Amino acid sequence: MASISWVCCAVLLYLALFIAPISILVPADGYLTVNSSTSSWTNREPVGDLLKADAVIIFASRSSVDPDYGHACFCGFFCNQTCNSSRFATFFLNDDPRVLWSANPKNPISINATLKLNSERGLVLQDADGTIAWSTNISTKSVAALKLTDNCNLMLLDENNATIWQSFDHPSWPTDTLLYGQNLVPGQQLTSEGGLFSLSLTTQGLFAYINSNPPLCYWYYQQDFGYIISYVQFIEKGLSFFSAQFGQTSFYVLSLFIPSTSLLTQYTRLDPDGHMRVYDQDGQEVGDLFKNIDLCAFPTVCGNYGICTNNQCSCLGSINGKNYFQQIKDRQPDRGCSPVVPLSCEASKTHILLELQNITYFPLLDITIPGINPNYQNISLSTCTQACLENCSCKAAIYFSNGYCYLQSEIFSLNSNESTNHKVYIKVQQQTNHGKKKHPLGIIVGSILGSLLVLFLIIGIFVFRIWNKENADEDEECYLDHVPGMPTRYSYDDLRAITDNFNKELGGGGFGTVFEGTLVDGTKVAVKRLDGLSQIKKSFLAEVETIGSIHHINLVRLNGFCAEKFHRLLVYEYMSNGSLDRWIFHKNYEMLLDWQQRKKIIIDIARGLTYLHEDCRQKIIHLDIKPHNILLDENFNAKVSDFGLSKLVDRDQSQVVTTMRGTPGYMAPEWSSSIITEKVDVYSFGVVLLEILCGRRNFDHSQPEEAMNLLALFKKNIEEDQLLDMVDKYSEDMQLHGVEVVNTMKTATWCLQNDFTKRPSMSMVVKVLEGVVKVESGLDYFFLNPPLPNTRAGVDNQEVHVVSATPLLPSVLSGPR
Incomplete structure (x- = not known):
């Protein structure tokens, strides 16, 4: 008993000197019971300096206060820098304080928030205003105790000391860290700080990617004994694979690149340089799990x-x-x-x-x-x-x-x-030649005279072409001025000033680059500068003619344009939340859309396409519907954008013949015949609808091989009545509304029919989404995702310039770090 008192005094002295007024309890039996005198804690403003973070400790592991151990695993309120908000977390306190797990990464709490431990719900985190920020939400069993293990696993136990809940089973994604004894299961991945590297586990193996465009694999392990991998675990020897098959507990174990580690090893981390290193609790590197990979x-x-x-x-x-x-x-x-x-x-x-x-x-x-x-x-x-x-x-x-x-x-x-x-x-x-040898004087004089004659001839031809070009530009500019409802015309100098000389790039789309700009009245705009060669005029005219005179709440509004000499620019309303793809494909929990937001976005897209197909003077086929071309304003209203590939169709035309255009993966099967209708947009909408509901791309390399193709997986799950498995697993709200989400998937089935005559009109899709009519029965579930075209769709051929280059390596100054 005396030794326990000595330990507690030592900890309290440490905390008093270096951290803050703290509530801390480390009982002799190693865990804290629900009926303890301390089962509720308040987040107080910390004092002192812990380098990069401040913490209020409410609980610690037994070994954290063992003077012979010398390491610390704590649980409490953790904040960064200004401490305006905090997270309930487990963490190390060393020269580089590090959060290992956080209960509320997306929902930080304020000062005076409380954490309570009770038998009915387990842990409940309540903000100062009374709102519930997070809870373990235990409902099936009664919680008897709280325990923080030496390897920083926070556990809730029942009266028999059996685990009811543990933080290891609920990691705070995205994370770059796997703790000692923690599992990584198929479908989960570690992401390095900054997001450049990821380590994904499938049932077939472990894959390390650099998240370029497209992502590429630089390391992998695939076992070849026919086992299905159940999980990978970080243990003393490194990473070990486990497989349980045939309804019985049979383990297949393989240790990878075993480092020289000790029992003090606590976590492995995917670092920003792509290495998978092992660290002890002091943050000291112990080994590199990728040490056998060639550094190059x-x-x-x-x-x-x-x-x-x-x-x-x-x-x-x-x-x-x-x-x-x-x-x-x-x-x-x-x-x-x-x-x-x-x-x-x-x-x-x-x-x-x-x-x-x-x-x-x-x-x-x-x-x-x-x-x-x-x-x-x-x-x-x-x-x-x-x-x-x-x-x-x-x-x-x-x-x-x-x-x-x-x-x-x-x-x-x-x-x-x-x-x-x-x-x-x-x-x-391409560069011009420099550094030619000097010619003798006579050759130089002759060359100058000859060059002058050639120069005068070139100038004459150039002036003649410029004169013709100016006339052509004037004809085009005159033509644009007669387009009904044409918006504001800007000069090139105006747009250069509005965009601060095209300084802030927002992204690329269609045939141009988009820049942020600010008008004189302070209104933000997006300025699209068309890039390229032969496509500039064609794409510019298509986009101006298409949306210059139409206005709809679900179409991005064209506020102005510039047609001056060689410059072709378009000025759009600014969409502060960017394109849809960044909200549904990136697994950032702070950017996850809930079901109501996704449902509204789906209906907005459908209404925008309905207007294009049915309510305009001329039918407009967009031809490039995909998440990148759906923009979101500050209220997450969705608007269709990027009309560079669109096609105007007279009302008396049922179909048109056109060259192949669009984006592979979203193109309807009938593109192979080059005879299209507005139903190609319906097919693309069906693909986008599935991506929104499933929270993944239509082709995703991070999935197991059998699940990479979304349409093939969709067909399989329909046949097996397992559509709930496809609902975005990263969103708890989507899971809660799983039945409604699955019903919406039926709309995608209708839109993805191979026979375009069986697909609904977009106005019918709107009615289905609004619950006015039901999806047609007797649908075909054999979805066809057309292959990549052999030529780049919608782009004129350009001569290919290829130069063979054999590197002549300079003297090496130093090696890579």
Whole structure:
């Protein structure tokens, strides 16, 4: 008893000196009972400085106050910096205080909030205003005690000391940490701080990705004994896989890359550089679970565009006498490289692709392995490289020998390798030749005279073309002025001032880049600058003609335009919440939409399309309905945007013939015939509807192989009557409304019929969603998701420029860190 008193005194002294006035109890039997004198705690304002955080401790593990142990696992109220709000959490207190688990990451509490322990509901976190911020919501069993284990697992126990609830089973996603003894189950993933890397578990294996566009796998483990993985657990030896099959407890165990660890090892973390390191409670590194991976295989080891050779970093050498890349930081090659001439969408005509010899991309794994990367259709090398040149956001094209093509919007580290199964093409800005030798005087004089004659001829031709071009531009500008209901015309200088010289980019869509701007009266706008070559005029006219004179609450409003010389810009209303995809595809719990919000968004999209198809003077087929083209205002009202591909159809036309256009995955099956109706928009709406309800993309590489294709999974679950399994599992509110969500999925079934004549009109869809009519019966459940086209849809052909480049590596200054 005396030793226990000594320990408690030591802890209280520590807390009094370094933290705050605290309520703390560590009973002799190792846990706190419901009937204890202390079963309610209040969040007080902490005092003192704990480096990056302040904490009010209400509970601690037994070993936290053991002087022979020297480590601390605490439970209490934790806040950062200003302490305007707090979280109830478990955490370490060391040189870098670290939250391990949080009950209310999305719903922080204020000062004077309380935490109560009772037998009926377990733990209940109540804010100062009386609202319930979080609870364990135990309803089936009576809670007898609260326990915090040495490895920071917070547990509720019944009277027999059996676990009723534990924090290990309710991790606060997203998280980068797996605690000692904690499980990771299929469908869950760790996400590094900053979100660049993720580690996903499926029933087939463990996969590490860099979240580029598209995401790519840089490490994986797949067991090949036919077992279905039930979970992976962090133990003393590292990560071990467990499998329970055939209705009995049979375990298949495999330890990966075993580090030299001790029992003091407490957690493993996916770090911002892509390594999976093991740390003790003091935050000291114990080992690296990826230690057997070649250092050059990590995607950011040499920074952007850097080349890793034998664990040393450099930039791409001179090619045909030209240097296309330079070090970002002298004497620090691991910081990466940058293009000597930055890529510019306005100068896309001078973009070329350098083919890199004996170089891989960090390197890529074999994408034919099931579950590694999306299974794209085979396309030709010329189609792959041409698609990259025609897409301003594309920075590189990677082409595998089996016909798989990847277009990358960001370039990470490259890896020198003489044996590869793919080609790497890097996009650069074409350069002019410099540094030519001086010619003798006579040759120089002759060259000058000849050049002058050629110059006068070129000037004459140029003036003549400019005169013709100005006349053509004037005709177009005159034409636009006669379009009924045309909005405000701006000069290019006006829009440059409004956007602060196009300084703040919001994103890209259609054939242009979108920038944030502010009008003189303070109103925010979105300014779309059309990029490209032959498509500029066509896309500009399509977008202006389509929405210049129509107004609907569920269509993004066109406030103005600029048609001046070579400049083509559109001014839209500003949508503060951006595009729909960032709210339904990213598993950020602070950005999850609830059922009522999603239901309203679905109806808004349907009403917008109904207006386009049925209420305009001319029928308008959008042709590119997808979450990226659905924008949300400050009240989450959804509006259809991006009409660059749209088609105007006379009312007496039932169908039109047009070139293939749109986005793969959202394109209806009848595109193969090139004869389309407004029902292609209905099909795309069906795909988007499923994505909203399921909270995932129509093709998701992070899912098990059998669940990657959303439409195929939808068909399977319909047949097995398991549609509830498809409801967005990250949203508790969606799960609570599961039955209503499943009923809405039936609307998607109707929209996805392969025979377009069987699909409903969008006005009928609105009636179904509003509960006025029911979904038609006898539907076909064989959904067809058309393959990728062999040519880039809706884009005119452009000559492909490919230059073969063999790197001449400069002297290496230092290795990667």
